[in-house]
Amino acid sequence: MPSPETEPALALAGVSHSYRSRGGTVAALGPLDLEIAAGEFVTVVGPSGCGKSTLLRLVAGFAAPSSGSITASGTPVTGPDPARGYVFQQHRLFPWLTVAGNVGFGLRGLPKAERKARVTELLELTGLGDVGRARPYELSGGMQQRAAIARALAPGPALLLMDEPFAALDAFTRERMQEEVRELWRRAGTTVVFITHSVDEAVYLGTRVLALSGRPGRVVFDRASGLPYEEQPRGGQSFAALREELTEVVRLAASAA
Amino acid sequence: MSTITAPSENTTGEQAPARSGAPSLWRSLALRAGAVVALVAIWQAVAMARVWPPVFVPEPAAVWEQFLRTTGEGVSGYTLQEHLLVSLRRILLGCLYGVTGGVVLGLLIGMVPTLRALLGPLVTFVRTLPPLAYLSLLVIWFGIDEEPKIWLLLLAALPPVAVATADAVRGVHEDYLNAARSLGARGHELPLRVVLPSALPEIVTGVRVAVGVAYTTVVAAETVNGVPGIGGMVRDAQRYNQTDVVVLGILVIGLSGLLIDFLLQTLDRRLVPWRGRT
Numbered sequence A: 001m002p003s004p005e006t007e008p009a010l011a012l013a014g015v016s017h018s019y020r021s022r023g024g025t026v027a028a029l030g031p032l033d034l035e036i037a038a039g040e041f042v043t044v045v046g047p048s049g050c051g052k053s054t055l056l057r058l059v060a061g062f063a064a065p066s067s068g069s070i071t072a073s074g075t076p077v078t079g080p081d082p083a084r085g086y087v088f089q090q091h092r093l094f095p096w097l098t099v100a101g102n103v104g105f106g107l108r109g110l111p112k113a114e115r116k117a118r119v120t121e122l123l124e125l126t127g128l129g130d131v132g133r134a135r136p137y138e139l140s141g142g143m144q145q146r147a148a149i150a151r152a153l154a155p156g157p158a159l160l161l162m163d164e165p166f167a168a169l170d171a172f173t174r175e176r177m178q179e180e181v182r183e184l185w186r187r188a189g190t191t192v193v194f195i196t197h198s199v200d201e202a203v204y205l206g207t208r209v210l211a212l213s214g215r216p217g218r219v220v221f222d223r224a225s226g227l228p229y230e231e232q233p234r235g236g237q238s239f240a241a242l243r244e245e246l247t248e249v250v251r252l253a254a255s256a257a
Numbered sequence B: 001m002s003t004i005t006a007p008s009e010n011t012t013g014e015q016a017p018a019r020s021g022a023p024s025l026w027r028s029l030a031l032r033a034g035a036v037v038a039l040v041a042i043w044q045a046v047a048m049a050r051v052w053p054p055v056f057v058p059e060p061a062a063v064w065e066q067f068l069r070t071t072g073e074g075v076s077g078y079t080l081q082e083h084l085l086v087s088l089r090r091i092l093l094g095c096l097y098g099v100t101g102g103v104v105l106g107l108l109i110g111m112v113p114t115l116r117a118l119l120g121p122l123v124t125f126v127r128t129l130p131p132l133a134y135l136s137l138l139v140i141w142f143g144i145d146e147e148p149k150i151w152l153l154l155l156a157a158l159p160p161v162a163v164a165t166a167d168a169v170r171g172v173h174e175d176y177l178n179a180a181r182s183l184g185a186r187g188h189e190l191p192l193r194v195v196l197p198s199a200l201p202e203i204v205t206g207v208r209v210a211v212g213v214a215y216t217t218v219v220a221a222e223t224v225n226g227v228p229g230i231g232g233m234v235r236d237a238q239r240y241n242q243t244d245v246v247v248l249g250i251l252v253i254g255l256s257g258l259l260i261d262f263l264l265q266t267l268d269r270r271l272v273p274w275r276g277r278t
């Protein structure tokens, strides 16, 4: 029996998924074999419709794969679990709760005072210290996505799943948020799987960069990268090189689809 | 009303939507008052033209006199206030039971496919019936006192709420459920913590429709042994050709209905401040 520390944070074995639709079944993803170690920041790029969201939903346990198995830290994934936090592309904050109420949603088990302290801490951490009492729709897009991240972090997940979380943001906000997420990850050490359609974002954030082929998505590129550990990743030669290489891979994947 | 301090990123042009405040409230009040004044003016003009005799179209002044008389010495044995209060109590009780039953039934129909197949058609069937169609049956079952009237209003108020709730429940975005479950919510907690609140906008709209239906139904409910009650009062007045009292009764029902709807709209803003903003 391997101990939990040596177990990968996430392991996919022969995972594929297809959707039933009017014209029969559509193969959306895989087959896919993948192991992710604890502490990795894995970014996933791929052409639109190649199954990136499908992959993340399966890992989250929102749906069961058509075939194959998924285990997180040695435990089979059978459904959603607070050990795996999820950040949606559209923030999906609960509109009937305040920002603080959203962040506290996953802390029901805690005593009230402890819960309040934890919510305050998370709001501070994500730069939302003074908008806890606001409603989600009163926030800007960037703040909404920060609140969604705070909400997902609240139960202390071992794995954070993010599906194009910054796709709807303007360029300035987006860069800021990338910087903040990198900071968060460096401090908290949570394992992250981060979907994006931006090659630049993938290279900037990923300690491991994956690219998927066109539908059904398979891994066609898998590269470890030290860039996120550097102070100014964007400046250097290796950033430009990896970015160029990945751009070419995605272009090929997209045209082959 | 809380104002949000703009973070620096807002300088890039992102703006949180502003909340509409109290002025629109007064504006809508003024508009309502204006409409009432205009209607009374037209009414006065028609009555003064004497196209029809006063027994058909009484003057506003005659109705006003009846208002003073019925609020003082009363009519059909009760004052106007007493008639109104009894009617309002029936509407309140009928709606209370109807809305509660409608929300519960809607939740069940929306979430349990078997119950949807069983109860869905029944609710639709009752909804299409005019309440008067089953009043006689209710009288046979429950007699002629309060019971059949409350039941009638309940049956009138329940279907709109049930249908609105069921539709809203089925329309709950699955990512709200996914988000809640990945935040540790258990299956049995979802109806109260996610499904119901996310369906709240439609439910509140359903409640407004239900109260409206109950209002239009109460007069019918009070045609059988309806005194005290506005409907009973109107029916008595009709027997003795007291057109001014009939008109007075109609006005009281209409105006109190407007007031209640206004209160419900206020409640809506309080309960569902996110309406149209997600």
Ligand SMILES: Nc1ncnc2c1ncn2[C@@H]1O[C@H](COP(=O)(O)OP(=O)(O)O)[C@@H](O)[C@H]1O
Pocket (backbone or CB within 6 Å): A019, A020, A021, A026, A028, A046, A047, A048, A049, A050, A051, A052, A053, A054, A055, A215
């Ligand atoms: N619920 C669904 N039912 C049917 N087909 C779906 C569903 N969700 C996704 N698909 C299809 O599966 C493929 C992959 O979708 P998705 O994972 O959302 O791609 P991506 O996130 O990479 O853009 C697409 O072709 C999409 O049309």
Ligand SMILES: [Mg+2]
Pocket (backbone or CB within 6 Å): A052, A053, A054, A163, A164
């Ligand atoms: Mg997607």
